[in-house]
Amino acid sequence: MEGLERIVLAHPFFAGFEAELGQVVSGCARNLRFETGQYLFRAGDEANEIFLIRQGVVSIEIAAPGQKPTVFATEREGEIVGAAWMVPPYRWRFDARATSLTRAIGIDARCLREKCEADDHLGYEMMKRFLPVVARRLDETRLQMLDVYGKQSA
Amino acid sequence: MTAAEDPFIPLPYCVGRVRRETGDTASLELLPLAGPRPSFKAGQFNMLTAFGVGEVAISMSGDPAETEGFVHTVRNVGAVSGALARLETGAALGLRGPFGTAWPTEEAIGADVLIVAGGLGLAPLRPAIYEVLARRERYGRVVLLYGTRSPRDILYRAEMGRWRRRLDVDIEITVDHADPAWHGNVGVVPRLIPRMSFDPQNTFAMVCGPEVMMRFTASALHEAGVSFERIWISMERNMKCAIGLCGHCQFGPDFICKDGPVMRYDRIASLLAVREI
Incomplete structure (x- = not known):
């Protein structure tokens, strides 16, 4: 097993992933390093990569002109950043910034989409991994929106 | 009958000290x-009485081992709590109590302890934290997870700092949103649970916060392998008599004032989503 393939399959997101599929996915992968403060991506850019965080912390932010950005999520080791690669028009909706030295595996989204289109089994396996992440984030977002610690909820 | 003998008569207390938390x-x-x-x-x-305004149930937030006074952390969310939160040193108020059930700090001896607080829910848990830390060697891993709205809403900031410096307690704080100056976690508190190290088969979890937060937290604890019989939550209802007579705080077959506020999750889980209760 190649080094990168081993690293990809060792990430919790790919726990239990078939080795053959891991080989296919690893063909789209590369090692990345982000310094503190460096952006993984900015809102509006093409969503061309998925990030498997191996080390460090990434804050997900939204910004408006003339205002400080608001951080609404942090992702860290063992988690993934980026789901917009799955949904047309494949554009990031938020900013993602490394708040500490961050090492990640980047998976080329176009490459992965093509492989998923060509292989239903791979596509379904990827969907089974991404859907719980998206569902969990939806639950968390709803909980945040309820503002349960606000005065109206007290 | 004297005030000490009649649970309906408030005893006179005065404010010895005020600490503005947020x-x-x-x-x-x-x-x-x-x-x-x-x-x-x-x-x-x-039950604390703001004279001329009303009476409200507030959990103790101080150290049970301290014998001088009661400590209560009060948030200004209504007429009575607002009047209490604005009291100054020397002000008089009425007090009835203590009432209700306790956190299972004795039963948890020998086990890991996972304390999960949301917002002002840290206040009723603080006495349990004091007890566990005072007898730290009797417990396994001790984990404190605290979620609140934003960095400026963090309660007991200095004390949290001291606890975080201890090597025998794992503490994580998360906020719902922050500006980039905040270097901690952002997100909901149940999200922290899978990141922590504890033995789910031998863990006592104590959870306090808004009910929605407690439901999500209990669900995350269960997914992590903690049985509902080992999860305890503190319930809040409109308490009046505080001794199980008036029925204002009835919750299914229980009265929160008498059978709670601290209750085992498996006893009440099925009722938490029932709107009519």
Whole structure:
């Protein structure tokens, strides 16, 4: 097993992933390093990569002109950043910034989409991994929106 | 019948000290004007009377081992709590109590302890934290997870700092949103649970916060392998008599004032989503 393939399959997101599929996915992968403060991506850019965080912390932010950005999520080791690669028009909706030295595996989204289109089994396996992440984030977002610690909820 | 013998008669107390915790929250040290302060267990509450305004149930937030006064952390969310939160040193108020059930700090001896607080829910848990830390060697891993709205809403900031410096307690704080100056976690508190190290088969979880937060937290704990029989939550209802007579705080077959506020999750889980209760 190649080094990168081993690293990809060792990430919790790919726990239990078939080795053959891991080989296919690893063909789209590369090692990345982000310094503190460096952006993984900015809102509006093409969503061309998925990030498997191996080390460090990434804050997900939204910004408006003339205002400080608001951080609404942090992702860290063992988690993934980026789901917009799955949904047309494949554009990031938020900013993602490394708040500490961050090492990640980047998976080329176009490459992965093509492989998923060509292989239903791979596509379904990827969907089974991404859907719980998206569902969990939806639950968390709803909980945040309820503002349960606000005065109206007290 | 004297006030000490009649649970409906408030005893006179005065504010010994006020600590402003956040913009709308204060911790009051309450000293008895006559006689000794009754002992209490972590998790119990008192009925506090703001004279001329009304009475409200507030959990103790101080150290049960301290004998001088009661400490209550009060957030200004209504007429009575607002009047209490604005009290100054020397002000008089009425107090009935202590009432209710306690956190299972004795039963948890020998096990890992996971304490999960949301917002002001850290206040009723603080006495349990004091008890566990005072007898730290009797417990396994001790984990404190705290979620709140934003960095400026963090309660007991200095004390949290001291606890975080201890090597025998794992503490994580998360906020719902922050500006980039905040270097901690952002997100909901149940999200922290899978990141922590503890033995789910041998863990006592104590959870306090808004009910929605407690439901999500109990669900995350269960997914992590903690059985509902090992999860305890502190319930809040409109308490009036505080001794299980008036029925204002009835919750299914229980009265929160008498059978709670600290209750085992498996006893009440099925009722938490019932709107009519």
